[in-house]
Amino acid sequence: MGIKLGMVGLGQFGRAFTKLFAAHPLVDKLALCDCEADRIKEQLDDPAIAIKSSAQDCYTSLDDICKADLDAIVVITQPWLHAPQCLQVMESGKYVYSAVPVICLPDFDECMDWCGKICETVKRTGMQYMLGETTIYRPQTMFCRRMADAGRFGKFVYAEGEYVHDVDARCNLREVNKNRFTGKVGSQAAALFKSYLDRGILESSMAYPTHSISGPIYAMRTHAVKVNAYGVPNVNGDEFFKGFCFPDVAALYQLENGASLRICEFREIGASAIDREESEIFRIFGQNGSFARNIWQENFRIRPELVKPLESTKLTDIEMRDPLPEEVKNAFMTALMPNAKPGEDFNPTGHGGSHPYLVHEFVSSVAERRESAIPAREACHWMAMAAAAHRSALHDGETVRVAKFD
Numbered sequence: 001m002g003i004k005l006g007m008v009g010l011g012q013f014g015r016a017f018t019k020l021f022a023a024h025p026l027v028d029k030l031a032l033c034d035c036e037a038d039r040i041k042e043q044l045d046d047p048a049i050a051i052k053s054s055a056q057d058c059y060t061s062l063d064d065i066c067k068a069d070l071d072a073i074v075v076i077t078q079p080w081l082h083a084p085q086c087l088q089v090m091e092s093g094k095y096v097y098s099a100v101p102v103i104c105l106p107d108f109d110e111c112m113d114w115c116g117k118i119c120e121t122v123k124r125t126g127m128q129y130m131l132g133e134t135t136i137y138r139p140q141t142m143f144c145r146r147m148a149d150a151g152r153f154g155k156f157v158y159a160e161g162e163y164v165h166d167v168d169a170r171c172n173l174r175e176v177n178k179n180r181f182t183g184k185v186g187s188q189a190a191a192l193f194k195s196y197l198d199r200g201i202l203e204s205s206m207a208y209p210t211h212s213i214s215g216p217i218y219a220m221r222t223h224a225v226k227v228n229a230y231g232v233p234n235v236n237g238d239e240f241f242k243g244f245c246f247p248d249v250a251a252l253y254q255l256e257n258g259a260s261l262r263i264c265e266f267r268e269i270g271a272s273a274i275d276r277e278e279s280e281i282f283r284i285f286g287q288n289g290s291f292a293r294n295i296w297q298e299n300f301r302i303r304p305e306l307v308k309p310l311e312s313t314k315l316t317d318i319e320m321r322d323p324l325p326e327e328v329k330n331a332f333m334t335a336l337m338p339n340a341k342p343g344e345d346f347n348p349t350g351h352g353g354s355h356p357y358l359v360h361e362f363v364s365s366v367a368e369r370r371e372s373a374i375p376a377r378e379a380c381h382w383m384a385m386a387a388a389a390h391r392s393a394l395h396d397g398e399t400v401r402v403a404k405f406d
């Protein structure tokens with residue numbers, strides 16, 4: 001049986017998901033919500049969306065869409081709003097999907113309180129929460145999780161992940177913020193952020209940590225135990241970083257699996273990527289196998305008789321990805337690639353091709369009434385890793401333990 005789905009937040013990022021949710025074969029109805037009515041109209045005018053949506057299924061407030069007869073709601077609103085809005089959705093008896101991160105505020109203690117509330121609400125209401133972290137469905141993450149599950153890395157030794165996004169990069173953070181701080185909801189944010197500044201609570205690049213942390217942690221199925229981190233302050237007085245203590249932070253974690261993990265969150269940086277390939281990516285090294293720059297290397301020392309010289313294999317995205325179910329792939333193809341030639345295969349796009357996978361995972365988890373692949377306790381642990389790194393950086397790299405949400 002299909003599901004009835006709602007979407008709140010039809011801004012820059014939300015718009016990239018409406019067609020995919022409307023096209024999924026298990027979605028019977030798609031309700032739309034944004035407090036800017038023109039954003040709803042723009043979506044409804046698209047025939048690929050109108051097949052599952054109508055004017056009666058549109059709302060201009062979260063309160064109203066929460067009262068509607070729906071199974072689940074997707075929240076793609078401004079990052080400082082996610083946690084309270086997701087709680088409201090779950091309290092109204094619906095599954096919820098949140099854009100990343102769980103919440104983004106300058107006060108990490110407050111972020112951790114919200115994480116606690118989210119995990120408690122999942123447990124008490126039985127409603128499930130999924131974090132829409134794009135890195136989880138990048139081809140590299142899918143491949144490394146398969147190799148890890150097959151034991152091909154051997155004992156994990158070291159990993160590193162990063163999100164390198166300079167403020168003036170092609171996706172310009174000054175413009176992104178200008179857009180998010182306008183409109184009915186966004187215009188209230190300046191006063192909110194000033195209230196933190198007035199109390200001396202400064203922002204950090206670690207407040208948006210999931211693209212760097214999630215990939216290696218998810219692939220290795222592990223958690224962090226403790227961290228030492230260092231921050232670099234802004235020195236040239238750039239207005240964008242006025243409320244920041246650290247635009248750039250590097251952290252070294254000890255993991256439960258015995259390996260170390262280096263994480264970088266850089267926003268003021270003269271680089272587009274650390275390894276010249278991707279700006280949000282990772283590398284994982286094990287005693288038997290390693291992955292970096294789309295290359296898998298293996299020494300086959302899992303059994304003595306198998307040992308041979310190190311082998312290197314350069315992989316394509318297609319080789320690294322997990323398959324999507326045929327009927328889902330075909331439905332996405334019809335909606336997104338109407339001009340495809342006969343025999344052409346579906347080409348997943350959006351943050352390394354992750355968008356169709358995120359949509360499929362959330363819709364099927366709701367239809368099957370199960371926990372998603374990115375549940376609250378994992379998402380909140382990634383936030384706890386960031387909070388611990390921030391505390392360490394504020395205290396000259398002192399060792400800080402990382403909280404877990406069971």
Ligand SMILES: NC(=O)c1ccc[n+]([C@@H]2O[C@H](COP(=O)([O-])OP(=O)(O)OC[C@H]3O[C@@H](n4cnc5c(N)ncnc54)[C@H](O)[C@@H]3O)[C@@H](O)[C@H]2O)c1
Nearest residue numbers: 009011012013014034035062076077078079099100134180
């Ligand atoms: N790779 C990734 O995972 C990735 C990439 C880009 C953005 N994002 C995340 O996506 C989110 C959205 O970013 P964006 O650039 O689209 O922001 P945006 O400001 O363009 O859009 C947010 C929309 O939410 C609406 N909204 C907020 N609260 C509402 C409410 N209570 N009721 C109705 N409408 C409401 C706003 O009116 C606005 O249209 C952010 O949290 C960001 O972190 C993630």
